[in-house]
Amino acid sequence: MAPILSISGLSKTYDTGFQALKSVSLDIEKGEVFALLGPNGAGKTTLISIVCGIVNASSGSVTVDGNDIVRDYRAARSLIGLVPQELTTDAFETVWATVSFSRGLFGKPKAPAIVEKVLRDLSLWDKKDNKLVTLSGGMKRRVLIAKALAHEPRVLFLDEPTAGVDVELRRDMWRVIRELRDTGVTIILTTHYIEEAEEMADRVGVINKGEIILVEDKAELMRKLGRKQLTLHLADPLSAVPAGLSAHNLELSSDGSELVYTYDTQGERTGITALLQDLNAAGIRFRDLQTRQSSLEEIFVNLVRTPS
Incomplete structure (x- = not known):
């Protein structure tokens, strides 16, 4: 048509x-x-x-x-x-x-x-x-x-x-x-x-x-340009991200009670699976989790942002 x-x-x-x-x-x-x-x-x-x-x-x-x-x-x-x-x-x-x-x-x-x-x-x-x-x-x-x-x-x-x-x-x-x-x-x-x-x-x-x-x-x-965040609310606070989890680029909250994992939506399955496996191997337990996806506004701002 x-x-x-x-x-x-x-x-x-x-x-x-x-x-x-x-x-x-x-x-x-x-x-x-x-x-x-x-x-x-x-x-x-x-x-x-x-x-x-x-x-x-x-x-x-x-x-x-x-x-x-x-x-x-x-x-x-x-x-x-x-x-x-x-x-x-x-x-x-x-x-x-x-x-x-x-x-x-x-x-x-x-x-x-x-x-x-x-x-x-x-x-x-x-x-x-x-x-x-x-x-x-x-x-x-x-x-x-x-x-x-x-x-x-x-x-x-x-x-x-x-x-x-x-x-x-x-x-x-x-x-x-x-x-x-x-x-x-x-x-x-x-x-x-x-x-x-x-x-x-x-x-x-x-x-x-x-x-x-x-x-x-x-x-x-x-799907292509959006990003997701997985926030893990830890059962026991950490003082630092263990070396065995460094490949996941995790961010630890200031009080050590949350780990934040930011990932590309296209790599969602393999990334999360590997993270959970590595968390288990490191003996890190969490009591809750939540996810958040980029809005269209965030994608738009990234597209038109003038490089400094």
């Missing part, structure tokens, strides 16, 4: 000479949730802006369901919804009017039933006659999503959709994203909340300094 979004050799250099994107190539599959992660200034918003027709690329090409965003821009843009970081519409419009107007911008016929469903799905129905200026920050964020969904896009960009909103709203939006994915909508998500990507994404891409440095299935990424 052909990707619904195909980006090839995309570059952007501004008049100041700053190169925001450097030959970015990326394919997004139909119906997936793709999380695009990167530090501030990495090029995330520039990339989205080019795909959505807001910024012109310096070179490269983008197609949406086979439609080139330059040659077939009307067809391409009709398939795309964008939830930007800020609401920039008339503050004195009602929720119903601004969402309906967004649908009309894409040449779609009036469809009150579709607008109603979008508003209900986002818990905005009881606010439909309210002017935007009267809404809370969280409600305005919901309106942004409603505007992006009004014309029934097949590709939805969410640029920091939950920045500055409360936990309840964030979870509501996660639910909406899952429901959209279930209907076949492809979602590209940029976020500073790494747990959001960990919760929602099928695949993860990391961009840094204008370059895509990694694209990977989320589960595979965490």
Whole structure:
């Protein structure tokens, strides 16, 4: 199956000479949730802006369901919804009017039933006659999503959709994203909340300094780059790690009551088995143990950390 979004050799250099994107190539599959992660200034918003027709690329090409965003821009843009970081519409419009107007911008016929469903799905129905200026920050964020969904896009960009909103709203939006994915909508998500990507994404891409440095299935990424820690709570404290255990690179807590073993998830079985055998041979007993795995956030930080 052909990707619904195909980006090839995309570059952007501004008049100041700053190169925001450097030959970015990326394919997004139909119906997936793709999380695009990167530090501030990495090029995330520039990339989205080019795909959505807001910024012109310096070179490269983008197609949406086979439609080139330059040659077939009307067809391409009709398939795309964008939830930007800020609401920039008339503050004195009602929720119903601004969402309906967004649908009309894409040449779609009036469809009150579709607008109603979008508003209900986002818990905005009881606010439909309210002017935007009267809404809370969280409600305005919901309106942004409603505007992006009004014309029934097949590709939805969410640029920091939950920045500055409360936990309840964030979870509501996660639910909406899952429901959209279930209907076949492809979602590209940029976020500073790494747990959001960990919760929602099928695949993860990391961009840094204008370059895509990694694209990977989320589960595979965490398997390959994640690390685990096994903490052994000792029955009897140690004053030092015995020489016979030196091969395992164990860390002893300051009070000598815990041994911490950090290991690569791919070497999990053999590493732990050998450790337990060596502990038994050294006569070291433990009364409890616990494990901890790296989060996606820790993997991300390690990927984009600038060498000193």
